Amino acid sequence: MLEISRIYLSTGLLLAIFTLIFHIIAMECPRWKIYEHRRIPSETIFIGLFHRCENRLIDGVLNTSKIYLICDENKYLPYNKNLSYLLNKIQPIEAQRFCNIAGNPYRCNYSSINKSFISSTIITIFTLSLSIISIYLHLLINQFKYKTHLGIAITTISLLFIAFIFILITLILLSSTMSYDLFEYRYNLNYRLMQQKHRNLTTDFEQNIRQIAASDYDIRLDWSAGLEIISLILSSFTLVSQILYLFSTYRNRIG
Numbered sequence: 001m002l003e004i005s006r007i008y009l010s011t012g013l014l015l016a017i018f019t020l021i022f023h024i025i026a027m028e029c030p031r032w033k034i035y036e037h038r039r040i041p042s043e044t045i046f047i048g049l050f051h052r053c054e055n056r057l058i059d060g061v062l063n064t065s066k067i068y069l070i071c072d073e074n075k076y077l078p079y080n081k082n083l084s085y086l087l088n089k090i091q092p093i094e095a096q097r098f099c100n101i102a103g104n105p106y107r108c109n110y111s112s113i114n115k116s117f118i119s120s121t122i123i124t125i126f127t128l129s130l131s132i133i134s135i136y137l138h139l140l141i142n143q144f145k146y147k148t149h150l151g152i153a154i155t156t157i158s159l160l161f162i163a164f165i166f167i168l169i170t171l172i173l174l175s176s177t178m179s180y181d182l183f184e185y186r187y188n189l190n191y192r193l194m195q196q197k198h199r200n201l202t203t204d205f206e207q208n209i210r211q212i213a214a215s216d217y218d219i220r221l222d223w224s225a226g227l228e229i230i231s232l233i234l235s236s237f238t239l240v241s242q243i244l245y246l247f248s249t250y251r252n253r254i255g
Contacts, residue, residue: 008245026227075108131159
């Protein structure tokens with residue numbers, strides 16, 4: 001039975017490490033969502049937790065041009081009266097691009113949705129890292145100290161459960177806000193809706209914008225979201241392995 005317990009530990013440790021690696025790669029890469037323009041490839045946008053990237057057509061030498069992927073922080077303008085004059089004078093597509101200018105004075109910041117994403121992923125990294133350390137502790141402590149192993153196992157399971165829940169929360173937030181960055185960055189929707197309410201205009205405005213976006217863009221998950229889904233699956237397997245280890249250790253103690 002002790003050998004079986006070691007197998008559970010080794011399997012759980014390996015799974016937890018891979019879960020953490022996949023999660024960190026997904027977190028750092030700006031490929032959670034892709035807004036692919038149906039007609040103009042240079043208008044395609046890639047969205048990550050910290051950055052958004054665009055295909056931009058840049059003129060080169062000898063009258064040639066090439067599409068380059070340019071990434072900026074995924075931040076948005078604050079909605080206040082000081083910016084009303086500026087935002088009313090430019091096209092919606094250009095409004096949020098002020099945040100892409102280095103040293104801009106507009107105090108751009110991540111949206112509340114993005115802050116929730118970032119917080120959830122950081123908590124996941126923290127709990128996964130602690131669970132890896134606690135699983136490794138089992139291998140360092142004398143295998144016959146059952147009470148110590150039981151206490152560490154319960155702590156590990158709690159940490160892994162928290163990590164699983166926050167990965168799940170991240171994916172739920174992602175699926176429920178698929179269009180958010182497109183509407184904000186390309187159409188500056190929230191600010192324009194505020195203006196429409198002040199003018200007491202019809203509520204058809206938002207529906208019209210959504211129809212335009214649906215006709216212009218194909219919205220789908222990108223490969224970073226796929227890595228996060230893999231992380232969710234691996235974290236569930238890790239959790240199961242440590243629950244099995246807990247039962248195995250308990251049986252060794254009483255048997």
